[in-house]
Every structure is written in C-alpha cells, then in structure tokens.
Amino acid sequence: MYGGGLLRSPVFLLAVGHSCVDVYQGAVAALVPFFVAERAYSYAAASGIVLAASLLSSVVQPLFGALTDRWALPWLLPVSTAVAGIGIALSGTGGAYALTLATVALSGVGVAAYHPESARVARRASDGSHTAMGWFSLGGNLGFAAAPLLVAGVVGIGGLRAAPLLVVPAALGGVLCVLALRAIRGTGGGAPKNVRAAGRDDRASFLKLCLAVICRSLVFVGLSTFVALYARQRVSGGQLTGSAALFVLYAGGAIGTVVGGRLAARRDRVRVVNGSYAAAVPAVAGVVFVPGPAFYVFVALTSAALYVPFSLQVTLGQDYLPTRIGTASGVTLGLTVSVGGVAGPLIGAAADATSLGTALAPLIVFPALAWLLTRTLPEPEAPPQEVTKSLVQNVS
Template sequence: MSDSIDRRGMGALSGGHLATDFASGAVPAMLPFFAAKFDLNYTLTAVLMLAALASSSLTQPLFGLWSDKRGALWLLPAGIGLAGVGIGLAAVAPSYGLLVILVFLSGLGIAAFHPEGAKFAVFASGRKRASGMSLFNIGGNTGYALGPIIVTPLVLWLGLGPGGLLASIPVVLGAAAVLLALPYLSRLRPEARSPGVAVSGTDDVRAVLILGGVIGFRSVAWFGLLTFVPLWVVSLGNSEADGNRMLSLMLVAGAVGTLTLGPIADRFGLRRTLLVAQAILTPMILVFVLVGGVVGALALMLVGICVVGTFGLTMVLSQMYLPEHVGMASGLSIGLAMGLGGIAAVALGGIADAIDLETALVCCAFAPLAGVVLCFFLPSPAVASPVATAPASAYPLLD
C-alpha cells in the first residue's frame, strides 16, 4: 500500500463526486420552483425529497454489495450520466407524477456512483485514508453546495425548464471526463500494485448498526433543513432567491468543514470529533429558527460545518468497522442511514402542514441528541489496513 495519495486518481474521483452531487444539490434548490409550478403543499414537496433520497440513499447498499462481489467500475460514469439526465428532464416534466419518477431515476445514478467511487478513493488514498477520504468528499460537498448557487440564478433567468436543462450539462460532461479516466483508475486496484493483499480485521456488525443510528439521527436534522430552509426563509416574507442563498450558505460552510474537521479528527480522534460535532447541532438549529437574522445565519453555517464535515469521518469509521466489505460500508454510511432522514423529512412535512413549519424545524433540531447518546457506545475501530477487494477479473473497464 502506497504511503502517499495518488493525486491523479483522486482528482478524477473527486471531480466525478463533484458532478454527481451537483445533480443531488440541484434537487433542494429546485423544490420551491417545483412547489410553485405544481401548487404543492409541504407534504408533497417533501415527497420529492424522499424520492431523491430513497433512490440515491436507500439503494446504495445494494450497489455496495455489487461492488464488493464483482466490481463495476463502469458505474462511475454511468451513474453520473444518469444523475444529470434525470435532473435535467425533471425540470421540464409536465406532471407531478412524472417529476417524481425522474427525480427517482436521477437518484439511482447518484447511488450507483458512490460505493464504487468511495472504494476506489480508498485505493487512491494509500495509508492516508482519512486525508484521502476528505479530498474525495470535498468534491461531493462542493458539488452539492454549487447546486443551488448555479441552479437558482439559471432558473430565475431562463425559467425552470431551460434553466434546469442547462444546469444538467456540466454533470453530463463530468460523466464523459470520468469515462476517459477509467483506464487509469483501473490500475489503482491493490492487485495491480501488490498481489496478494490480505484483509486485516473482521467485520463488526454491532458497531456499524450503532454508527448507522448516529448517521440516521444526524440525517433527520440535515434533510429536514435541506428541504425546509428555503421554504422557511420564503415564509418569513423573503424571496425564493433569498431562501436558496441561505441554503447555499449552509452548504458552502459544510464544504469548508470537510477540510477542517479531518485534521481535527486526526489529532483528537474520530469518535471524539464526531461526538462534539453531533452535540453542537441541536442548539445551533434552534438559534437559526428562533433567533434568526445574522446570528441565525452564522448558526446555520456552523450546522453545515458539523454535519457535512463529519461525512468523511463516518465513512472512514464504517470502512474500519467492515474491513471485509468496504463497498457495502460506503453504501451504508452514505446511503441507507442517510436515507432514513428523507423518510423523516416527509413526516416533518406532515407536521408542518398540520401545525406549522416552525414546529417541524424545532422537532428536527432535537433528533441529533439521540445520536449524541449513541456516540458513547461506538467501539474503538481497528487500525486502518489494506481493504478487501473483488478479484481483479471483476474489474473489466466496461463489464
């Protein structure tokens, strides 16, 4: 295993992650425009978010299992391409039902990319897994943050249909770039560098379940904010553009958090950093909702740092807890546990319709407290070691 990060391979993987999550970040940015076009209430708006999360998150463990058993490097460009085409066509969907289907298909593309991408990011990281995963995630977090920053002005300028179609073009171009990089990426497999790499450590299913609970409770708050922050700002008498600017502020802060919390975790420990970040969420969300203004905006930025900045930490922990199934670990940490937050977002939409949006946001603020309790039960992971991989024959470029 190399002592240094393969910069070329990581650049391709992080760039692909950026393109994929740009499509993902476009969904919450377009929610106010979809709501206006189809006259949606809070619950139906949250169903759109659920459709995106059910496909992009809940199916990721299945793609992770495929990755572990056979390998499927072709899923990287194919997933990015499907994500871009799906979100572009969703912008011109003539009916709500078709809109839900297209958002769901776009999410499948996102799900296809992540487990294989995360596993090859481990290969490219060498022994610096935490630093390498931070570089991989900064691409995704930046892409997610750029979604509302780019999509909102395009839609306001050109309209929902043309603006959404134009925004999908960079994603499709990203798929083409990753396709061209596949021959180089295929050489990052451990078999290609050091035949006979063995797996050190055994899977700790109990630890993964506890970690999944932490991620799930964190995701309830996160996806509640992704869904309702723009609508909350609009409900206070501001414009849709103002709502998406607030969302962008949270996401950009999260991208910065990816780079800052990684070194902190290296110094103070993965579990300790995760615990502190999780504990900060509830008071900061309450400040955003109940205080508002500049103070509320700063609190929301801190929320973004604490949530997005710990994505890489939980991914590395899950891979350490499941050293024999790294693809599955990635699918679980990125996908299944986070997808539970999308289901909760629909429930929060029901609360918003039955009572009001402020009550729904206050409810989502308290979810991370349960995750704080679970953090105390996380065991210490084994020392990072070479990961298990599918046989080399399972990685034809376009099999």
C-alpha cells in the same frame, strides 16, 4: 500525490467528479421552491419529491455496495453520473406530478449507483489517508453547495423549462470519472477480484454508527428541504434569500468536511464525530428559533457541525466491516444518509397543519441522540497500507 501533482492525481479527479454527481442531490432540494411557485405544490407534495429521490436511493445504494463487494464495476462511475444528470434534467420538462417523481427517482438511482464504487476507488487511490478521503468528500460537498447557485442561475432565469441545461455537470463528471480510472490503472492500482481485508466485523458498532448517521440524515435532509422556504420567513426576503440559505447550508458542509479530515489526522475519529454532534444541538436550535441575519450564522454552524463527521463515518463504517467494504460504503453513504428523506413529508404535513417553524423544531433532538450513540463507539485500528490497497477490486 497531494502536493504539486494534486491536479493530476486520481483523488483530485474523483473529488471533482464527485462534485458533479452530488450537484444532483443538492438540486432536488433547490428545485423545491420552484415546484411550489410554478406548479402550486403544497409543502407535503414538494417534500414528496425529495422523498422520491432519497428513498429509492436509500434502498438501492446498499445493493450496489454488495455488488461491488463481489465484482469490479468501474463502468458504474461514468454511467451512474449520466443517469443522475438526465433524471434532474427531465424533472422540469413535464407538469405531471407522477412524471416529476419518476424523473427525480431516476436521478436518485444514478446517485445510488455511483457512491459505493467511488468510495472504494477513492480509498484505494488515497492509500487509506483520512485527509485524502476528506478531500474526496469535500468534492461532493462543493457539488451540494453549487446546486442552489446552479439551479437559481438556470431555473431562476429560464423557469423549469430550462431544467435540461442542468445535464452539463453530468457530462463533465462522466469524463472525469473515465480519466480518474485511467490514472489509477496507470499507477498499477487495483488488486485481484474478491480480495477481502483481514479482520473481524464489528456489527454492533456498525449498527450503532448507522443509527447515528440516520439521526444526522433526518436533520440535514429536513433542513435542506425546507431551509430555503423557512429563510424567507425568518429574514423576510424572496427567492434569492432562500437560495442563499441553501448555499450557506451546503457551503458550510464543505468547510466542515475539511476540518473533520484534519482533526482525524490528530485525534481519533470517534472523538471528533462525538464532539461535532454535541456542537450541532445548539446550532440547530439557532436555525429554528433565531430570526434576522443571525439565521444565516446558525445555518453555517449547523452545516459545519453535521459535516465534520461525514467522511469519518464512511471510513469508520469500512473499518467496522472490513470484510464488506462495499456494503459498508453503500450503507453509510446510502441507506443511512438518504433515509432522512422519509421525514420530509412528515415535516411538510406538520407545516401545512401548523407552521414551518413548529414542524422543524423536533429536528433539535436528533443531534443529541447521535451524540449519545457515538459516545461508546470504539476506535477501530486502521488497516495496514497493503490491506487498504486490497479493499478495492481491480479497476482495469
């Protein structure tokens, strides 16, 4: 499946569809400089837009995860993709701040609905392979990386009034979701409804993992919200300088995800996750304090260090809660990932009162906390293949 037939495999289709959805997560931060420029939003107001998408997604995504633990909801994949795209497309059509918040929040709901079911389906299609799940996560990271380029190409040229053109990836992603589900049906994928894996939930380890992912989220969302604006100060450039920094932040994550999957195939996941957080501490410090072109190097290192554990934390969460796979996916991909948006307005307010560099400096602490939290995590035993296949409800 992962050799010559990769382009026709459900995992590949899901990975590309994942990239089409996560374009809209990356697009929110990429739109912030344009909202500031065209609508004169303050740092705090602009970061509130990121909060609108991430906070609603944080709350709703675990709920969708719980639903997918009870019922098969394959139709969520194309529908949620469309909702994510429509919300971002509408965000540039009205100047009212409340309308911007509402449309971005709508996109966040679409993203929230997509991830728990897609993670379940992807794990079924990959037969539990960490490498294949890494490719699925890579698709989302490439979507993140493409977002600033897409926004710069569309909104940078046509202004916010051109934002409706950003709906195109959603149209493509919806089609790919349908094709992936048909491909899985064609291979006889699926299992009876409400089948749950054998094993006991390790809630204490799951909670500790969630706290570590929250720390990661605070760093990544904080940087993604302001790195484009901060780059213009550190490198002394214009809009293109900021878009380049955001692209590097997201593209480095794509590399980190692939590396994480390959490392986990040779070593246990917990060691890989713990080591990546240790490496993130000096990398984030470099982003905050190092000026000039080297700034981009530290942005790339930070991104890679934060993304090496990304797909591994999803499968760890699933293995810590084997009887609640959908809930585990919803929490690790939703509540703990998006909750970082809460820090955005705080960073923005601190930046308005002091400077952006001063406001970003506390982010250095969070990778260190994540390192401490993951040091004592146990490595769960991987479920047998036949159990892994039963983790996803019937997609037919």
